[in-house]
Amino acid sequence: MKKIILLFCLFGSLPLISQNIEGVTKDAFAHTFSIVARDTITGEMAVGVQSHWFSVGSIVSWGKAGVGVVATQSFVNPAYGPEGLELMANGVPAEQALTELVEKDNGRDFRQVAFLDANGNVSAFTGEKCVEAAEDLQGRNFSVQANMMLNDKVVPAMAEAFVRYADYPLAERVVEALKAAQEAGGDIRGKQSAALVVVGPERTENAWEEKKIDLRVDDHENPIQELSRLLKVNRAYDHMNKGDLAVEAGNMEKALEEYGTAEKMFPENLEMKFWKAVALANSGRINEAKPIFQEVFKADKNWKEMITRLPASGILTISEAELKEITE
Structure with missing residues (x-):
């Protein structure tokens, strides 16, 4: 195993790493730390992951609304994602x-995988040849797992943080767990990419409704930090x-409330300022809207x-005179 790691350090070449390892010849190399978790109140499920590897979210994190989430890492067998969800x-x-799935995988000794289903059942597997420090730990409705970490404090730190931030929304709670992992030492190689996927508690037939949050760095x-x-x-x-x-429903007070909340979160964002001003104008509050537009x-x-x-589209419902007043 030391020779395998040395080849990676010298050449950064995946084929050199895996070509002589039975069962993992063509598999991606994504040593990482991750968490799969479920919110017991909303039923939402999430996967959060960080690695010193490009685009870790494209191969590690999987989720399906009303079904579950999967994190598949180390020498990644991506089939664990779709097959596990099925x-x-x-x-x-x-x-x-x-x-x-583990039993039929010839490369199981190099795998690290975690499953969580819609009922909150969790399970994880860490192969005996995963690179130290490697460990997985389960709690109520969550599992944290990591391999190739700087030390053995990373996994317990993730679990502790997830429990400590129980009053946070699930997505923010998962991010706090990732932050704790990094603060405890993180990936021995450093940092490069991260991802967060959140799916809902109910199944959907519409593909565009599968993921409530789908973010990748x-x-x-x-x-x-960028993921946060x-x-x-x-x-x-x-x-x-x-x-x-x-706005579509003609409820300008509600529109103003929502646009205003967004603007408070990002006060320099022109888009948010503009639509807040539109809502004000549509509510007959032209004098309040004008300085924002300007x-x-x-x-x-x-x-x-x-x-x-x-x-012309009906999105702005003021008179021509009022429009001219705003644009002059």
Whole structure:
């Protein structure tokens, strides 16, 4: 095993690492730390992961609404994702599903995998040839796992953080667990990419409704910090989307509330300022809207052209005179 690691350090070549290991010849190399977890109140399920490897979220994290989530890492066998979700979708509990797939995997000694199903059952497997420090630990409705860590404090730190932040929404709670892992030492090689997937408690037939949150940081010097920032942006745009729906329904007070909440989260964001001003204008509060519009127009003149196009679509419901007053 030391020779395998040495080859990687010298050449950074995946084929050199895996070509002589039975069962993992073509598999990706993603040593990492991760968490699979479920919110007992909302029923949401999540996978969070960080690694010193490019685009870790593209191969490690899997989830399906109303079914479960999977983290497959170390020498990654991506089949654990779709096959594990299919088994759990057919009613096979997490532990049984994982055992079934591990038993038929010739490369099992190099795998690290965690399953969580919609009932909160969790199961994990760490192969005996995963690179030290490697461990998995389960709690109520969660499993944390890691390999190739700087020390053996990483996994317990993740578990402790997940329990400590029990009052946080699931996504933020998972990010706190990732932060704790990094603070405890993290990947011995450093940091590069991270990902967060959250799925809902109910099954859906619409592919676009599968993931409530789907964030990836593929290459960054501080991937968890960036993931945390993106999650905040995601939350803000959730409010923006709700504001748009309120506009469509003609509920300008609700739209104003949602746009205003988003703007408070990112006060320098022109998009959020603009739509808040639109909601104000549509509510007959032109005098309040005007200075906001002027601030936006000054920063980017394209928004001034944008507002002239809105009345035709019914999104802006003010008079021509009021529109002229705003744009002059």
